[in-house]
Amino acid sequence: MNARDFYPAFVRTARESTLVTKEMLPSFPEAWGTATFLDLYRNNEPAYTELVNKYIVHKIIEDAGMTAQHEYFRIDTVGWITRYQEMAEEAHKLDLSAHLWDLEIAVEHENSKQDWTDEVIKLIHVKCPLKVVISYSHCDERDTTEWKKLKFIARWMQEVKAFAKGSDEEYLLIFGNCFNSKTRLTTILSIIVDICTTARHGASIGYRQQKRIQTQRGMILRQNHLVPYYIL
Structure with missing residues (x-):
């Protein structure tokens, strides 16, 4: 799968008018059959985040013949060196946070x-x-x-x-x-x-x-x- 494959699959799977089902969002029964994807985006950020991460993206990956797994790359401990100061001024002008x-x-x-x-x-x-x-x-x-x-x-x-x-x-x-x-x-x-x-x-x-x-x-x-x- 490449970027040209993923993007249209995402647009197709994430249609804002789609009604939420139990299969899509088992943790939020109040949304089953009553809320659309757009409703969740506007009114329920936790539910929408779970919908994107655990249904939409998983479905795209699995439909492409791969195994999907949520947050597999959580690493026990990492060590890093911050360099955000190098970009802080430019990021501020663009109303962005500095992460480097x-x-x-x-x-x-x-x-x-x-x-x-x-x-x-x-x-x-x-x-x-x-x-x-x-x-x-x-x-x-x-x-x-x-x-x-x-x-x-x-x-x-x-x-x-x-x-x-x-x-x-x-x-x-x-x-x-x-x-x-x-x-x-x-x-x-x-x-x-x-x-x-x-x-x-x-x-x-x-x-x-x-x-x-x-x-x-x-x-x-x-x-x-x-x-x-x-x-x-």
């Missing part, structure tokens, strides 16, 4: 040992110098299964169309140890503060503690046996 900033870091924390890969794929679509995923892995898989998982995700990251090959973007994976119900093994390194502190320290002194470096289709995988962090 650079995203420097995006961080996702995932408790699930299986689902951290979704966070990695999500952050590929976010443009910033550093993407960090904090998750957990069985403590007795540090030198076996975990290494296979890293090579697996490094390979599939490059199949995502948005992946910026050859760019300066960094992906940092920090794994805390978690209990393995099958082997009954765990370790004391399981507090997120300790993990973050260790990772920052490891990065700040370079990579002198690394024991193994492998290349996976042009990406360097660095595994550190002493602190649980990886840079893809």
Whole structure:
């Protein structure tokens, strides 16, 4: 879908004379069969916002054969630098608010040992110098299964169309140890503060503690046996 496809679909789906139905706006029963899209726009801003975001836009996306999802790109934590002062005077003359900033870091924390890969794929679509995923892995898989998982995700990251090959973007994976119900093994390194502190320290002194470096289709995988962090 491109802009020429989306615009006429939006105009067609958002006709102001359309009556609201239960399917379109299940959260606002008072509007079913009585209010038009234009009525909502004039008199009920929350309902109109939900109509646009969760019905009109979803329908356009789904009719084009894609999966629609609301607010998927809510990121746990981001770090940014404001630069609005550079445009403030010009924006004021145009009666606009001044918004200018650079995203420097995006961080996702995932408790699930299986689902951290979704966070990695999500952050590929976010443009910033550093993407960090904090998750957990069985403590007795540090030198076996975990290494296979890293090579697996490094390979599939490059199949995502948005992946910026050859760019300066960094992906940092920090794994805390978690209990393995099958082997009954765990370790004391399981507090997120300790993990973050260790990772920052490891990065700040370079990579002198690394024991193994492998290349996976042009990406360097660095595994550190002493602190649980990886840079893809």
